[in-house]
Amino acid sequence: MFSSFMTNAWLSGTIVAILAGVVGFFVVLRAASFAAHAIPNGAFAGAAGANLVGLNPLFGLISFAIVAALSIGATSRRSRSDVATALSLVLMLALGAAFLTLSTEYEPAINALLFGEILGVSSSQLLPVLLLAVLCVVAILALYRPLVFTSVAPDLAAAKGVNATFVEISFLLVLALATALTVPIVGALLTFSLMIGPPAAARLLSKHPARALTLSITLALATVWASIACSFEFNLPIGFFVGTFGAVLYLCARVSHARRAVRSVA
Amino acid sequence: MHWLFEPGLFSNHTVRTALLVGLIAALVSAVVGVFTVLRGQSFAGHALTDVATAGGAGAFLAGVAPIIGFVGGGVLGAGAMDAIGVQRVKGRDIATGVVLGAATGLSALFLYLSATSSASTGATQMILFGSIFTVQPSTLPVVAILSGVVLLTIAFIARPLLLSSLSIELAATRGVRVRVVGLVFMVTLAVSVGLSAIVIGSILSTALLIGPPASALKVVNRFWLGAAIAVVLGIGATWAGIVFAYDSYYWIPSHRALPVSFFVVAFVVVEFAFFSVVHRRRRGRPATAIEDSSHHVETQWH
Amino acid sequence: MTTRASLDAPTDILNVKDMEVAIDGRVILRDVDFRIGASEFTGLIGSNGSGKTTLFQVILGLRPTVAGTVSFHGQPLARRNRSIGYVPQKVLFDPEMPLRARDLVALGVDGHRYGLRRRSRAVLADIEEMLTAVDADGFADRRVGELSGGEQQRVLIAHALISRPELLLLDEPLANLDPGSAQEIIGLLHRVATDNRVAVLLSAHEMNPLLPVMDRVVYVANGRVASGTTDEVVRPDVLSALYGHHVDVLRVHGRVLVVASSSDEDDRMVSEHPDVVVK
Known part of the structure; x- marks a missing residue:
């Protein structure tokens, strides 16, 4: 499990887990679960497209994720109709499917993009992934205060002169980058589970923002490490474990939260 | 017309079966979809697709016709959603998203096992992105019977369903059993998701279910006229998709046909965009005013 | 509160006696006594949160009582009583919903019936007549979601009246209307109720707009009610x-x-x- 060819899996998994724990925390805080669900679909089409024209998949992932994020940002001021968004998201998936059909990819490649692959990041990509992840975390730290402020009290933030649009777009770009890095490992369909499950559980377990953020990172790391281990041990797709662990974690937090609420009333 | 209808299109049994199945699935999806859009349950329809995917993948693994898995998974999902009372849940609900993630994980497992345990390939494309050209003629009776049952059920509950979609309170005071009607509708929705899934795949089935009805409802004020237009749009997109996918084999030098689902989804999106523009033009109001008035329409993800 | 006017009369259609309602163990209304006679116009007056909507739910048979009796024509309340029409407080119609005002009225006739029988000529004529009665001809073919509050109110009244109820309940129909529209709705309601011989129980937090048409008042405060003519209660x-x-x-x-x-x-x-x- 810890042999040399698995080193990349553990390293990239760790980077992605920390990233998902941090960025996901703000996704939950800002109720941006829509974006967290939509951007991976765009990333999927991007990776498939890059495959088709023979580019580095990371390039396709990032460029399409950013396009998806910016179009969400552009339409979010006008409240969107759910049908329009649902259709455009489905269209992105269909586009990805078409790209994959055109390229000479075989089924494992499609499965890997959709449901994840522990060996999804090669040695040559490890450095760019690490650098981009650091960039995301630094950006989040820089944005921390306005991000929390505009999430919790948008009116007050506006009154204080915080540029909500700038904060929103910056955040979406960070989310796009984080998604592009996460998709190759846990898959386009399960990136949402990793980005939302641990942070949502953490938020239920702790009221203190900093502690919840730490907990969110811890839970994301636990999810990813356990998923990599299980995936390796049982030779099953990592997406299955990420989806299951994410849901179990969240439901446990939910139960514990409800119990505490009952106790505090009694 | 040779540029559109490539040689052998209509003499081909596979294509004929595909056109027939596509017709039936588009018809049922459009009728059920009109109520789905009206009830603001497009998210429920979407949530069902995640469960139906797991069902379809499981059926493939077990060697059963995918339609059985799609419909079975969907109906189970509808029952579960009713049991925990999330029929009207909206897309921003994090809890539902996380729980549905587990269903997606299960699909991953089933598809992986199908790929490794059997010699058959293409399970992923077939379940997720559909492959109407592989539908066996023997599946036709199942499709026809399911569709008949769904359409009759919808006709039976149409008026109470309409009233309770309009206002649960009004329906309840008129003696409509709102919960029963809602549950029956959810089951028909699950079956439609299954039918749509065999045409364009389970994770894309939302398109056929929601797209044509949403387009039609933009431009008409009469409910049944809207349903009729939705049926025409749905069948149009499906048939055009099948024909284009068949033709694409000849367009592309490498002779790799593009998937039917891609074309169907693309046509559905084009129809929707067209009708949205018509809708805005007709109102003569700025787009923002219309969107503001629909502020209570929640967003859904995926 | 018992007054002379609340003694039982043979023409009573609704009779509430010593009724008590609780929600989750909390008593919302207690010792509620009042009656509504045929074709009477009654105002149910009380501030927000005083229990008016709860009282409506009881009369509609949608909420159980803890004590006392509520009888309709001397019979205990049934859950699906189509002799009682209802206009809920706020119905948020989606402007995207392709349902015309006319269709909403039609659903007042057959919205609870299963199957798709054709509406007869007589029913269609009845729908026309009802639309005219509430002055809704001008917008009968527009989507309900696009109508103004006052217009929606009129369509909802037509929807409730078309099934020929004996008693019409309206929950705060004036709440979101400007004074002019409120006056208009009251006048219209009084007219159609008289024409159709329907008793009206209308809730409001302000009684002044109702004074010209109100036969009786049921005043709710503190979880209790006082009822009678305006002069007896106010x-x-x-x-x-x-x-x-x-x-x-x-x-x-x-x-x-x-x-x-x-x-x-x-x-x-x-x-x-x-x-x-x-x-």
Whole structure:
């Protein structure tokens, strides 16, 4: 499990887990679960497209994720109709499917993009992934205060002169980058589970923002490490474990939260 | 017309079966979809697709016709959603998203096992992105019977369903059993998701279910006229998709046909965009005013 | 509160006696006594949260009572009583919903029926007539979600009246209307109710717009009610007893104002009037 060819899996998994724990925390805080669900679909089409024209998949992932994020940002001021968004998201998936059909990819490649692959990041990509992840975390730290402020009290933030649009777009770009890095490992369909499950559980377990953020990172790391281990041990797709662990974690937090609420009333 | 209808299109049994199945699935999806859009349950329809995917993948693994898995998974999902009372849940609900993630994980497992345990390939494309050209003629009776049952059920509950979609309170005071009607509708929705899934795949089935009805409802004020237009749009997109996918084999030098689902989804999106523009033009109001008035329409993800 | 007018009369269609309602163990209304006679126009007056909607739910058979009786024509309430029409407080119609005002009225006829029988000529004529009666001809073919509050109110009244109920309940129909539209709705309601011989029970937090048409008033406060004609109920002694502290009733320019006084007088006020009986 810890042999040399698995080193990349553990390293990239760790980077992605920390990233998902941090960025996901703000996704939950800002109720941006829509974006967290939509951007991976765009990333999927991007990776498939890059495959088709023979580019580095990371390039396709990032460029399409950013396009998806910016179009969400552009339409979010006008409240969107759910049908329009649902259709455009489905269209992105269909586009990805078409790209994959055109390229000479075989089924494992499609499965890997959709449901994840522990060996999804090669040695040559490890450095760019690490650098981009650091960039995301630094950006989040820089944005921390306005991000929390505009999430919790948008009116007050506006009154204080915080540029909500700038904060929103910056955040979406960070989310796009984080998604592009996460998709190759846990898959386009399960990136949402990793980005939302641990942070949502953490938020239920702790009221203190900093502690919840730490907990969110811890839970994301636990999810990813356990998923990599299980995936390796049982030779099953990592997406299955990420989806299951994410849901179990969240439901446990939910139960514990409800119990505490009952106790505090009694 | 040779540029559109490539040689052998209509003499081909596979294509004929595909056109027939596509017709039936588009018809049922459009009728059920009109109520789905009206009830603001497009998210429920979407949530069902995640469960139906797991069902379809499981059926493939077990060697059963995918339609059985799609419909079975969907109906189970509808029952579960009713049991925990999330029929009207909206897309921003994090809890539902996380729980549905587990269903997606299960699909991953089933598809992986199908790929490794059997010699058959293409399970992923077939379940997720559909492959109407592989539908066996023997599946036709199942499709026809399911569709008949769904359409009759919808006709039976149409008026109470309409009233309770309009206002649960009004329906309840008129003696409509709102919960029963809602549950029956959810089951028909699950079956439609299954039918749509065999045409364009389970994770894309939302398109056929929601797209044509949403387009039609933009431009008409009469409910049944809207349903009729939705049926025409749905069948149009499906048939055009099948024909284009068949033709694409000849367009592309490498002779790799593009998937039917891609074309169907693309046509559905084009129809929707067209009708949205018509809708805005007709109102003569700025787009923002219309969107503001629909502020209570929640967003859904995926 | 028992007054002479609330003695049972043979024409009563609704009779509420000693009723108590609780939600999650909390008593919302208790000792509720009132009656509604055929074709009477009754105002159900009380501030927000005083339990008016709860009372409607009880009358509609949608909420159980803890004690007392509610009878319709001397019979216990049935859950699906189509002789009672209802216009809910706020119905948020989606403007995207392709349902015309006319269709909403039609659903008043057959919205509870299963199957798709064709509407007969007589029913279609009836729908036309009802649309005209509520002055909705002009917007009968527009989507309900696009209509103004007052227009929606009129369509909802037509929807409720078309099944020929004997009693029509309206929950705060004036709440979101400007004074002009409110006057219009009241006038229209009084007219169609008289024409169709329907009794009306209308809830509002302000009684003045209703004064010209109201036969009786049911006044809710403090979880209890006082009922009778306006003159019987809207009096300082009756309302003070109901509120549990002193209130004054002022009549100015044909309008009624209920004004609370400072609190330490209250207890004295009630205790000095042992003849004011509040159940």
